[in-house]
Amino acid sequence: MLYPPIQNFIGGQFVPASSTRTLPVISPLDGQSLSTVPMSDRTDLDRAVTAATTAFASWSRTPIKERVQVFFRYKTLLENNLQELARLCSEENGKTIGESIAEIEKCIELTEFACSLPQLVTGEILEVSRGVECRTEHVPLGVVASIVPFNFPSMVPNWTIPNAIALGNCMILKPSEKVPLSSGRLAELLKEAGLPDGVFNIVHGDVEMVEAICDHPSIEAVSFVGSTKVAKIVYQRATSNYKRCLALGGAKNHLMVMPDAIPGMTAQNVSASMSGCAGQRCMAASAMVAVGEVDHIIRSIVDEARKIIPGENLGAVINRESKDRIEKYISEAEAQGAKVLLDGRGATVKGKENGTYVGPTVIDHVKPDMAVAREEIFGPVISIMRTKTVDEALAIENQSPYGNAASVFTQNGGVARYIMDRASAGMVGVNVGVPVPREPFSFGGWNESKFGVGDITGKSSIEFWTKLKKSTIKWNPEAGINWMS
Numbered sequence: 160m161l162y163p164p165i166q167n168f169i170g171g172q173f174v175p176a177s178s179t180r181t182l183p184v185i186s187p188l189d190g191q192s193l194s195t196v197p198m199s200d201r202t203d204l205d206r207a208v209t210a211a212t213t214a215f216a217s218w219s220r221t222p223i224k225e226r227v228q229v230f231f232r233y234k235t236l237l238e239n240n241l242q243e244l245a246r247l248c249s250e251e252n253g254k255t256i257g258e259s260i261a262e263i264e265k266c267i268e269l270t271e272f273a274c275s276l277p278q279l280v281t282g283e284i285l286e287v288s289r290g291v292e293c294r295t296e297h298v299p300l301g302v303v304a305s306i307v308p309f310n311f312p313s314m315v316p317n318w319t320i321p322n323a324i325a326l327g328n329c330m331i332l333k334p335s336e337k338v339p340l341s342s343g344r345l346a347e348l349l350k351e352a353g354l355p356d357g358v359f360n361i362v363h364g365d366v367e368m369v370e371a372i373c374d375h376p377s378i379e380a381v382s383f384v385g386s387t388k389v390a391k392i393v394y395q396r397a398t399s400n401y402k403r404c405l406a407l408g409g410a411k412n413h414l415m416v417m418p419d420a421i422p423g424m425t426a427q428n429v430s431a432s433m434s435g436c437a438g439q440r441c442m443a444a445s446a447m448v449a450v451g452e453v454d455h456i457i458r459s460i461v462d463e464a465r466k467i468i469p470g471e472n473l474g475a476v477i478n479r480e481s482k483d484r485i486e487k488y489i490s491e492a493e494a495q496g497a498k499v500l501l502d503g504r505g506a507t508v509k510g511k512e513n514g515t516y517v518g519p520t521v522i523d524h525v526k527p528d529m530a531v532a533r534e535e536i537f538g539p540v541i542s543i544m545r546t547k548t549v550d551e552a553l554a555i556e557n558q559s560p561y562g563n564a565a566s567v568f569t570q571n572g573g574v575a576r577y578i579m580d581r582a583s584a585g586m587v588g589v590n591v592g593v594p595v596p597r598e599p600f601s602f603g604g605w606n607e608s609k610f611g612v613g614d615i616t617g618k619s620s621i622e623f624w625t626k627l628k629k630s631t632i633k634w635n636p637e638a639g640i641n642w643m644s
């Protein structure tokens with residue numbers, strides 16, 4: 160094992176879990192054993208909640224301008240430790256070092272946003288009648304939980320940690336059991352940045368821990384990021400226990416390519432979007448709808464995708480099960496008559512034979528009812544469907560139960576606007592393969608890609624992590640008595 164067994168992080172200390180059940184942590188890059196992760200139980204969660212509740216008493220009373228000082232220091236620590244964090248991310252998740260560096264850079268941007276929160280959470284005040292004022296202020300919720308997936312071991316935790324904590328909450332993070340290493344390092348950096356003990360805690364585990372979080376009476380809010388299947392379970396369970404919940408789910412993102420799209424730029428964007436992070440991004444292009452005569456662009460996409468080499472500029476998928484599942488999708492589509500223009504099945508990397516790689520895959524002449532067209536594949540695969548008109552393309556996009564992202568590639572502003580208005584997705588792009596809004600804009604999909612109100616990052620997250628206190632104040636005894644008095 161490359162690293163010692165992982166422990167929970169409670170009250171500012173790494174502590175063993177009370178349960179002895181563990182899972183191995185394996186690197187997708189080469190199959191190397193990295194560590195073991197404990198499958199904690201309700202006793203461990205109780206300990207973390209107690210630590211967080213104790214810390215909340217003084218953290219919530221610390222002025223926000225003071226609270227964000229921790230995150231100014233945390234940002235510097237992320238910068239100073241960028242290479243080490245990127246290496247850890249790559250080892251446990253399988254993405255390339257370049258992608259891992261980009262992930263940590265995104266953590267820095269997320270933290271910068273949290274540092275700006277004092278400027279954004281000023282309340283409102285108005286003299287509502289003579290000598291009487293009303294005011295509103297954002298106050299923290301209490302102990303909150305964040306449950307995260309495997310595909311961004313550092314970035315998705317940082318979607319929630321800086322904002323929720325800067326806004327005065329105390330947090331319990333439940334990392335993915337597949338990538339539990341990065342979050343421990345984040346905990347160390349938060350402590351080094353001066354975050355008081357108990358404000359941030361980590362409890363490792365699987366289904367049992369997620370259920371315990373949804374049931375715990377002292378947890379006020381749960382944010383979840385993961386597959387739609389689990390997002391639905393978590394949203395139902397947390398809200399049925401009267402908690403605030405925002406649950407982000409899976410995706411099937413459509414790129415609509417018009418005949419007038421700029422071929423080189425389109426091909427580069429499409430191939431980067433479908434293959435970045437080995438296709439394991441909720442914003443990845445997974446379906447492309449080719450409108451009219453675009454054979455020349457499809458040829459360029461295949462040429463671009465051919466330049467993506469497993470083990471060089473393409474990382475591994477998370478595990479063997481995932482590799483098998485992705486390859487099965489490709490085989491099924493082929494058996495149903497789709498044409499595999501570039502085939503990533505059976506990819507291996509010399510010297511890393513136990514790694515789990517799938518090469519870039521382009522499948523053409525896919526029918527909208529095939530599984531590769533409808534389901535989330537979460538691998539470096541793009542399924543191309545052909546239509547004659549923009550409305551047919553939109554009908555395909557609109558039929559998807561998901562609604563994370565959609566993009567159009569065209570030089571025609573009218574067509575771009577038409578598609579942006581009608582795509583049933585929370586994040587739309589024009590000539591952009593991965594239309595992720597950057598801070599201060601919020602991240603969040605529609606339909607079965609998100610359950611709950613508001614978005615998880617940016618300004619919209621303020622409403623999720625705080626509640627409004629409304630005060631009516633009269634100091635002046637001369638103030639008039641009116642119908643509200």
Ligand code: NAD
Binds near residue numbers: 535
């Ligand atoms: P997952 O749903 O399997 O796991 C997410 C979390 O839920 C993990 O912490 C896991 O331990 C826990 N979990 C797993 N099964 C559970 C169950 N039955 N009951 C309760 N908890 C359970 O997701 P994943 O495979 O880790 O991540 C990939 C998925 O996440 C993809 O579908 C991807 O689209 C999605 N994702 C979405 C977004 C977004 O912004 N919408 C962002 C990143 C990832």
